[in-house]
Amino acid sequence: MNDAYGTNDYSFDAFLEQRKKIDFYDDDIHLQKVVAHYAGTDAERLHAQLGGFSKVLSTRWVALAERISRVEVRPSVQHFDAFGHRIDRIVRPFEMVELEQEVFREGLFSSTIDPLESYAKRLLLNELGDVGLNCPIACTDGLVTLLRSYAADDSPELVRILKHASDGIGGEFAIGAQFMSERQGGSDIPANVLEAVPDGRVYRLYGNKFFCSVTHADYAVVTARISGTxxxxxxxxxTWLPGDKEKERRNGHVVNRLKVKLGTCELPTAEIDYHGAVAYPVGDQGKGVSIAVAMVLTKSRLDIGGASAAYVLRAHREAQLYANFRTVFGKKIAEYPLAARQLRDLRLVAERTAAGAFDVFHLYQSASAKEGDETSRRLFQFRELVLMQKITAAEDAVDAIRKAISLFGGHGMMEDFSCLPRLLRDAMVSEQWEGPKNLLLTQIYRDLHRVSSWYPATQFVFDILQGLEEGKIHSYARRLETLLAEPLTGATTDHLLDVAEEFELLCMGMFRARQELARARVEG
Incomplete structure (x- = not known):
């Protein structure tokens, strides 16, 4: 009998070798152009910084991410130690702890790092997917932003927490989280019933939070109702009071269970019961919703825009690499016009989403630089563009990754063959976190009505779409004025269902036009 009978010597080795050589930043010419455009005179220094960062990211951290994402090492909770003590230890693979420590030691939120450098590095990190890392980074971003505004000398605890999260203490960098969701509604923060009871300078928390991601974090930003009000x-x-982390003695709370989620599966997300946890108040009493939205949620939504861009950049790169390698019916996949069109579309979505993400981040950085009425208008533009980006980029990322997967054929379904199935699930989570589409569209509609006396919708459209053909701007502005005249927050009718669909398409269309303008500026 011939031992070679039925053998198949087809090999993916050439594809794997090419994939190993990819550098997320150095091999992405468009991303380099985007960074250079917004860095200005700092472009050369920033280019060198991102190049060194990407070399580690594209080799060591990619390998760690692949090991972290295995199903058998997903997080679990150990409620008790061997001696009956309640510890609620979040058990994670060693590779996760290692990756987390290495990345946080980069000082991404240090008082000395340039904000654009921090943003660009965090966007690159999202090309790994979430892998239990990038949600903690986004939440820490919100914590640091909050405390830079509200930590003061009369609150030494908050000052120390800010230092721990931004510049580190003794070489250790703290991780932040945000716990706002309760059983009665995730985005409906005003409906919170978690109780905060005054206790001298601090408060004590009693009740339940239902969806708490980054359960292993050192500190959480938490919304709660002041007792009796x-x-x-x-x-x-x-999470632990001073000296208690080593003893695994949690600060007045227990972890009920970890959630089983569609995506971000490497990230521990829990239900938590508070039984008198010490809590430090931030900002004016009763202003929790407005502060959380203005600082914490806005930064998270901004980070989702960057993450969505990263997902599409990675999806296009992976699909292009495979299509250039794989031969089907005598030709490379990339040589078939229908497949080539998909690859072209993926590239264009990746480019405009990346350029748009940096555009909105630049607006965030510059929004308060103007004076008088211009300040209010710039801040409003940023607020609405963040919402539009969150809706549009998150949806586009899901569609783009799904399209990239299709170019792999059956191999696209295999989670140990490609990162794309994992990125798809993570991207679908991004569509829901920090507000689903219908909620954010309602907020945009209400915002435009709220400011109409001092910032007409027509002017808003002209301002955010400067550079677009004037006829197209007029068309967008007329359609928006017409739709704003409809009672979209009123009783549901068949007519309003059609209006709602048109309003959604208009908002997303305007933001995609803004992305294309940003891409055109970058490409020259």
Whole structure:
């Protein structure tokens, strides 16, 4: 009998070798152009910084991410130690802890790092997917932003937490989280019933939070209702009080269970019961919702825009590499016009989404640089563009990754063959986190009505689409004025269902036009 009978010597080795050589930044000419455009005179220094960062990211951290994403090492909770003590230890693979420590030691939120450098590095990190890392980074971003505004000398605990999260203490960098969702509604923060009871300079928390991602974090930003009032306030809650982390003695709370989620599966997300946890108040009493939205949620939505861009950049790169390698019916996949069109579309979506993400981040950095009425208008533009980006980029990322997967054929379904199935699930989570589409569209509609006396919708459209053909701007502006005249927050009718669909398409269309303008500026 011939031992070679039925053998198949087809090999993916050439594809794997090419994939190993990819550098996320150095091999992405468009991303380099985007960074250079917004860096200005700092472009050369920033280019060198991102090049060195990407070399580690594209080799060591990619390998760690692949090991972290295995199903058998997903997080679990150990409620008790061997001696009956309640510890609620979040068990994670060693590779996860290692990756987390290495990345946080980069000082991404240090007071000395340039904000654009931090943003660009965080966007690159999202090309790994979430892998239990990038949600903690986004949440820490929100914590640091909050405390830079509200930590003061009369609150030494908050000052120390800020230092721990931004510049580190003794070489250790703290991780932040944000716990706002309760059983009665995730985005409906005003409906929170978690109770905050005054206790001298601090508060004690009693009740339940239902969806708490980054359960292993050192500190959480938590919304709660002041006891005996209707006021929602904001607090920073240490997971462990000083000296208790080593003893695994949690600060007045227990972890009920970890959630089983569609995506971000490497990230521990829990239900938590508070039984008198010490909480430090942040900002004015009763202003918790407005502060959380303005600082914490806005930064998270901004980060989702960057993450969505990263997902599409990675998806296009992976699909292009495979299509250039794989031969089907005598030709490379990339040589078939129908497949080539998909690859072209993926590239264009990746480029405009990346350029748009940096464009919105630049607006965030510059929004308060103007004076007088211009300041209010710039801040409003940023607020609405963040919402539009969150809706549009998150949806486009899901569609783009799905299209990239199709170019792999059956291999696209295999999670140990490609990162794309994992990125798809993570991208679908991004569509829901920090507000689903219908909620954010409603907010845009209400915002435009709220400011109409001093910032007409027509002017808003002209301002955010400067550079677009004037006829197209007029068309967008007329359609928006017409739709705003409809009672979209009123009773549901068949007519309003059609209006709602048109409003959604208009908002997303305007933001995609803004992305294309950003891409055109970058490409020259």
């Amino acid at each position: 209707s006021q929602i306030s904001l607090f920073v809650v240490p």
